[in-house]
Amino acid sequence: MEKKIKDLLVDQSDQFFGTKIEEKSVQFQLTRKEFEGDLTLVVFPFVKLLKLSPVDVANKIGQFLQENFTEIESFNVVQGFLNISLSSDYWKKTLQNIDSNNTYGREQLDSKATILVEYSSPNTNKPLHLGHLRNNFLGYSVAEILKANGHKVIKTQIINDRGIHICKSMLAWERFSPLNVNGERETPENTGLKGDKLVGKYYVVFDQEFNKEAKEIIAKWEENSFDGFSSQVVEQYQKFVSAKAGKDEKVQADLDAKIKDLAKNETSVLRDAKEMLVKWEARDPQTYLLWSTMNGWVYDGFKSTYEAMGVNFDRLYYESETYLLGKDLVSEGLSKGVFFKKEDGSVWVDLTADGMDEKLLLRGDGTAVYMTQDLGTALDRKKDYPDLEGVVYTVGNEQDYHFKVLFLVLKKLGYDWADKCFHLSYGMVDLPSGKMKSREGTVVDADDLMAEVVQSAKEMTSERGHLEGMSIEQKELLFKQIGMGGLKYYLLKVDPKKRMLFNPDESIELTGNTGPFIQYAHARINSLLAKAGGINEFNNALLGQEEKELIKVLAQYPSVIQEAGNTYSPALVANYCYELVKSFNHFYQSVPMLIEEDINVRDLRLVISRNVSKVIVDSLSLLGIDSPQKM
RNA sequence: GGCUGCGUGGCGCAACUGUAUAGCGCAUCAGAUUUCGGCUCUGAGGGUUGGGGGUUAGAAUCCCUCCGCGGUCACCA
Numbered sequence: 256m257e258k259k260i261k262d263l264l265v266d267q268s269d270q271f272f273g274t275k276i277e278e279k280s281v282q283f284q285l286t287r288k289e290f291e292g293d294l295t296l297v298v299f300p301f302v303k304l305l306k307l308s309p310v311d312v313a314n315k316i317g318q319f320l321q322e323n324f325t326e327i328e329s330f331n332v333v334q335g336f337l338n339i340s341l342s343s344d345y346w347k348k349t350l351q352n353i354d355s356n357n358t359y360g361r362e363q364l365d366s367k368a369t370i371l372v373e374y375s376s377p378n379t380n381k382p383l384h385l386g387h388l389r390n391n392f393l394g395y396s397v398a399e400i401l402k403a404n405g406h407k408v409i410k411t412q413i414i415n416d417r418g419i420h421i422c423k424s425m426l427a428w429e430r431f432s433p434l435n436v437n438g439e440r441e442t443p444e445n446t447g448l449k450g451d452k453l454v455g456k457y458y459v460v461f462d463q464e465f466n467k468e469a470k471e472i473i474a475k476w477e478e479n480s481f482d483g484f485s486s487q488v489v490e491q492y493q494k495f496v497s498a499k500a501g502k503d504e505k506v507q508a509d510l511d512a513k514i515k516d517l518a519k520n521e522t523s524v525l526r527d528a529k530e531m532l533v534k535w536e537a538r539d540p541q542t543y544l545l546w547s548t549m550n551g552w553v554y555d556g557f558k559s560t561y562e563a564m565g566v567n568f569d570r571l572y573y574e575s576e577t578y579l580l581g582k583d584l585v586s587e588g589l590s591k592g593v594f595f596k597k598e599d600g601s602v603w604v605d606l607t608a609d610g611m612d613e614k615l616l617l618r619g620d621g622t623a624v625y626m627t628q629d630l631g632t633a634l635d636r637k638k639d640y641p642d643l644e645g646v647v648y649t650v651g652n653e654q655d656y657h658f659k660v661l662f663l664v665l666k667k668l669g670y671d672w673a674d675k676c677f678h679l680s681y682g683m684v685d686l687p688s689g690k691m692k693s694r695e696g697t698v699v700d701a702d703d704l705m706a707e708v709v710q711s712a713k714e715m716t717s718e719r720g721h722l723e724g725m726s727i728e729q730k731e732l733l734f735k736q737i738g739m740g741g742l743k744y745y746l747l748k749v750d751p752k753k754r755m756l757f758n759p760d761e762s763i764e765l766t767g768n769t770g771p772f773i774q775y776a777h778a779r780i781n782s783l784l785a786k787a788g789g790i791n792e793f794n795n796a797l798l799g800q801e802e803k804e805l806i807k808v809l810a811q812y813p814s815v816i817q818e819a820g821n822t823y824s825p826a827l828v829a830n831y832c833y834e835l836v837k838s839f840n841h842f843y844q845s846v847p848m849l850i851e852e853d854i855n856v857r858d859l860r861l862v863i864s865r866n867v868s869k870v871i872v873d874s875l876s877l878l879g880i881d882s883p884q885k886m
Numbered sequence: 887g888g889c890u891g892c893g894u895g896g897c898g899c900a901a902c903u904g905u906a907u908a909g910c911g912c913a914u915c916a917g918a919u920u921u922c923g924g925c926u927c928u929g930a931g932g933g934u935u936g937g938g939g940g941u942u943a944g945a946a947u948c949c950c951u952c953c954g955c956g957g958u959c960a961c962c963a
Contacts (some may be wrong), residue, residue: 279903287906297905300942309943335943336906378963420963484930516960529961574963601961610889611959618961625963655890656958683956684892690956721923749899752891754956756898765925767911768899775925783922818902830900830910844927845918851921886925 256326256622257283257294263323264316269318272304285807287736292338293807299335309335341427343798346806350859355807358577360812360873362405368644371636371886372398374410375566379553380424381455383560383701385684385757386651389746392879394649394824395566396747399648399877404820407801409640410568413632416550417575422531424454425545426524427461443552449559449702451550453782461524468522469515476518483520491517497656515770529620536622538656563705565879570639570826572632578623581631584668585617593667604664629661630668635674645675652680652752679823681755684746704759705739711763712771714736721885736881737771740868743880744770748829768833770880773871778886779843780868784861787849793859801846805863808838812870825878832874839867 259280261520268276280300286292298313305312310332317330317337326345331338353359374394377383383391402408432440444448473479481489495510495517502510519525561567578771585602594604594616602617616626637643648658658678664738665673683690688697713734722730745762749755765771770881811831819827848864851857872882 282896282903282905284902284905290906295906299905302943334906380941380963395923415963418963419961615961622959622961624961629962652891653957654963657963659890680891715925753899754892758898761898761912764912769911772911772925775923779926784923793943814902822902826900827902833910835899840926843922847921853893 257344259324260296260320263320272301274302274304276304285811286338290333290336290338290577291340292337292805292837293341293542296337296339297335302335311619311817313337316705320879328667343803344406345428346798347794347859349810350599350763350806350862350866353806354862357840359866359869360816361403364402364405365407367405367407369407369409369640369642370401370413370645370647371409371640371643372401372649373411373413374398374649376415377412377557378415378418379454379550379858380420380458380682381450382449382451382556385699385701387699388564388704388742389684389755390651391561391566392743392746393679393751393825394647396877397647397649397823397877399817399879400819400823400825400828403816403877406820409570411570411572411636412568413572413574413577413629416573416806417535417546417578417623417628419528419532420458421546421550422457422528422535423461423465425542425549425566426528426531427457427464428454428549429545431460431464432457443555447558448593450554451556451560454549454553454556461528464524465519465522465679468524469518470605472518472521473514476514488517488521513812514668531624533620545693560702560705563702563739572635574628574632577631579631580635581627581629582617583625584630584634585627588616588668591668593838598654604667604785606660606663609663611656611660611663614664616664623656626661626664629657630664633661633665633673633676634670637670643672643675647677649679649681654678655680668810677823679751681751684755684757686759687756705742707759708742708763709734709738712741715763715765716886725885733883733886735886737774740770740774740875741878742770743878744773744829747825747878748833750826751824770875772886773836773875774880774882774886776839777868777871777875777882780839780864780871781884783848784865784868787861790858790861790865791854793855793862796853796859798853798859799846801842802859802863803868805838805842808835809863809866809870814875819877828877830876832871832878833876835870839864 261278264271264281265276266277267276282297282300284295284297286295296313296316298309298316301312301316302309305315307315313332313335317332317339320339321327321330326341327339327340329340331340374397375387375391377387398408400411428440434440435445437676439445439598441448441451441453446453448456476492487629492514495514499507499510531542535546585594588604588678589596589602594602596602597619599619600621601615603613603615605613607613614626615624616630618624633646636646650658655678658676658680662673662676662678665676685695686699690697716734716737722733725733741763744758746755748768761769763769763771815827815831819825842860842863846860848857848860851860875882
């Protein structure tokens with residue numbers, strides 16, 4: 256309807272306004288509930304054109320529109336706002352259209368360009384945590400929303416399966432894992448630990464050894480024993496120490512940190528890890544075997560975590576496979592003169608002209624860095640999907656700079672499709688106790704958290720739910736649906752780019768703006784419809800204010816999906832769904848349904864309920880949340 | 887310090903590309919319901935949208951500036 260009015264006004268603007276008007280100057284909003292009407296046109300933009308007062312302008316436009324559209328029943332003017340009331344027939348027809356459309360709100364499947372959505376992308380050296388949950392839910396949901404917008408979507412992740420971080424876990428395991436009676440080191444099988452947890456354990460072990468050794472080195476330095484260190488390092492150290500003299504605490508701490516970094520660089524464990532990386536890139540068989548074994552453990556562990564999260568992928572990329580392409584790109588850039596080489600053989604790109612720094616692309620020893628492999632991955636994808644019209648990278652906002660650089664470098668290499676890459680940057684998840692820090696053990700493990708919310712769902716539902724007649728399996732499924740629904744909704748209802756606070760208790764609340772509240776409303780409608788039996792015609796029903804309000808909310812759904820797609824924001828879908836449920840609860844409370852005597856009115860209300868239920872299910876599915884029939 | 891993001895009632899969050907009296911949940915208080923699920927609904931109190939300035943008929947929204955809180959500026963990923 257908005258579009259029809261807009262088209263008419265733009266079309267006839269020459270006669271009506273005496274000049275051509277732009278489409279965007281025709282602005283609509285929903286009429287506020289304290290005024291009468293369904294649709295409001297803001298007339299301020301036209302005041303100057305017609306040289307009349309806002310009220311007169313509104314009246315003139317109102318009359319003009321009413322003459323042209325039978326759907327418009329009446330209008331009223333408040334200041335510069337033209338409130339238009341649409342007829343009962345219009346609303347009933349709207350309801351009918353919604354009711355008869357099985358894919359209401361969605362564009363035709365695969366009717367639009369292909370978009371690749373990358374999310375999750377964990378490191379294979381430690382288990383997933385709360386932050387990953389936000390990432391996964393967000394990425395999955397954005398992919399679903401883009402699908403609903405008609406895009407062909409490929410869900411993907413790049414697995415960071417190579418790099419110095421992996422070598423650290425490998426080294427620590429090889430060196431520090433105790434041998435059992437059979438002379439074996441620890442494995443998931445002989446310890447019963449989840450593979451990702453076991454590997455993560457050794458990453459921590461590495462860090463501890465790393466720090467221990469660094470401390471020992473510093474202790475030596477402090478005793479002026481510099482045997483075995485290069486003169487450069489010693490010089491640096493002495494420079495830092497002399498700089499400390501007479502400075503305040505903060506500066507001193509800063510310098511201490513620098514000294515520590517210096518010492519860390521001199522540790523044997525780090526040197527060995529680096530050596531391991533060089534060996535790995537040279538495909539040393541033994542190193543490769545160790546690497547693939549430990550990665551295998553991690554994948555097994557991740558697999559069960561992904562299953563619990565309810566996310567999936569269409570295509571996986573491994574950095575171990577794309578980093579070589581990245582290296583090729585680097586040579587290509589070198590020969591094109593886009594990059595340059597430093598004396599030690601390392602390769603850089605100079606972005607100072609674009610207001611950024613010089614950025615390392617390849618280490619002096621020839622091994623790849625993060626950027627190298629990301630460049631390779633980007634190219635690889637474009638090769639696999641030549642018709643790609645967009646790439647969404649779901650990665651935390653601490654990497655904003657990285658992606659700015661990545662896209663820019665791609666452009667500099669002449670790949671114009673870099674413009675279609677989008678970094679879906681999201682904020683960190685904080686705990687009430689503050690920031691998550693792995694060193695302080697305040698990381699919330701994803702597996703633990705999911706188990707916990709499912710457990711709470713079990714407790715609450717067993718207490719108050721309607722579980723009679725359900726098998727054990729059905730109940731288990733239900734607890735999962737509720738627990739995960741609560742968790743997902745909690746993490747998705749907030750605008751992605753905002754840093755958010757995670758309160759474990761609130762996430763599984765059943766009242767207020769929560770997933771289970773919405774699921775509950777759906778279950779209730781479901782049982783209502785089951786009791787109602789058959790539904791017939793409602794054409795003769797009188798359309799009341801309550802009914803109309805709810806149809807209006809239903810009618811917004813398609814534009815919500817669109818907007819959510821344009822802005823990559825599941826939060827819009829979540830908030831809409833909540834609004835819908837609240838409107839329904841209000842409706843439910845204020846009008847009788849099953850005991851309504853007028854059969855037409857009864858059926859009208861039931862049809863509305865049926866479609867509310869349909870839209871709830873659909874919008875929750877866009878968030879990756881299930882809608883149980885009973886709970 | 888450079889770049890970048892954020893700042894909305896006690897707490898957690900909304901407000902589409904500027905627009906009518908800034909909404910919602912939690913918490914607090916007061917009420918409703920012989921109805922289909924009391925995990926529901928209605929109402930009240932609580933805000934000079936971090937401060938100041940500017941653009942506009944109109945600013946939480948755009949611009950400038952200051953303050954506060956993050957992130958980032960690694961031969962880590």
